[in-house]
Amino acid sequence: GQQLNQSPQSMFIQEGEDVSMNCTSSSIFNTWLWYKQDPGEGPVLLIALYKAGELTSNGRLTAQFGITRKDSFLNISASIPSDVGIYFCAGQLYSNSGYALNFGKGTSLLVTP
Amino acid sequence: GAVVSQHPSWVICKSGTSVKIECRSLDFQATTMFWYRQFPKQSLMLMATSNEGSKATYEQGVEKDKFLINHASLTLSTLTVTSAHPEDSSFYICSAVAAGELFFGEGSRLTVL
Numbered sequence: 001g002q003q004l005n006q007s008p009q010s011m012f013i014q015e016g017e018d019v020s021m022n023c024t025s026s027s028i029f030n031t032w033l034w035y036k037q038d039p040g041e042g043p044v045l046l047i048a049l050y051k052a053g054e055l056t057s058n059g060r061l062t063a064q065f066g067i068t069r070k071d072s073f074l075n076i077s078a079s080i081p082s083d084v085g086i087y088f089c090a091g092q093l094y095s096n097s098g099y100a101l102n103f104g105k106g107t108s109l110l111v112t113p
Numbered sequence: 114g115a116v117v118s119q120h121p122s123w124v125i126c127k128s129g130t131s132v133k134i135e136c137r138s139l140d141f142q143a144t145t146m147f148w149y150r151q152f153p154k155q156s157l158m159l160m161a162t163s164n165e166g167s168k169a170t171y172e173q174g175v176e177k178d179k180f181l182i183n184h185a186s187l188t189l190s191t192l193t194v195t196s197a198h199p200e201d202s203s204f205y206i207c208s209a210v211a212a213g214e215l216f217f218g219e220g221s222r223l224t225v226l
Contacts, residue, residue: 045214045215101157
């Protein structure tokens with residue numbers, strides 16, 4: 001599958017700080033998604049982006065789909081301890097496989113009280 | 114949202130034995146399910162696409178004879194790791210599409226001794 005480059009690999013911040021992470025790809029995707037995974041659990045969808053340039057918010061989370069459809073960023077404002085987890089970006093191409101996703105390597109977020 | 118459930122959550126087996134992992138869509142029907150594998154601190158890698166009533170589609174590099182997939186009904190797909198070896202120890206996650214959104218199971222942690 002296509003490679004997604006996600007950065008940073010990890011972040012260690014204090015409660016209340018804002019966080020930003022991003023993903024880039026050499027390929028174009030139809031849809032870009034951001035997931036959060038808690039230890040020992042499956043990923044949970046945070047935000048889905050469908051249109052180039054789309055900016056979408058979900059509570060304290062904001063994500064944008066790049067104009068070229070090759071990149072996206074996720075911002076978390078005023079972080080809280082429960083934001084701890086691994087955040088994955090995922091690109092989706094509509095193909096015979098339907099909804100199969102290509103995942104980035106994840107950004108591990110640690111928030112200290 | 115829709116619920117995808119996996120069983121077992123944890124399994125430990127001896128090298129050379131086979132292990133079956135179930136993936137169920139609890140409140141919707143899924144003609145297609147996806148199986149992912151995730152090694153520690155790594156991203157999710159798509160292994161195969163499970164199709165109800167037909168053969169699964171495997172990603173390049175995934176041995177179909179080792180990872181047997183059976184999608185016997187619209188709510189159940191099973192992944193059998195045959196003749197498991199320690200290098201097969203991983204977190205296996207399934208997913209299914211409901212109302213255009215991909216939902217993930219809780220994952221199954223396999224440890225092969």
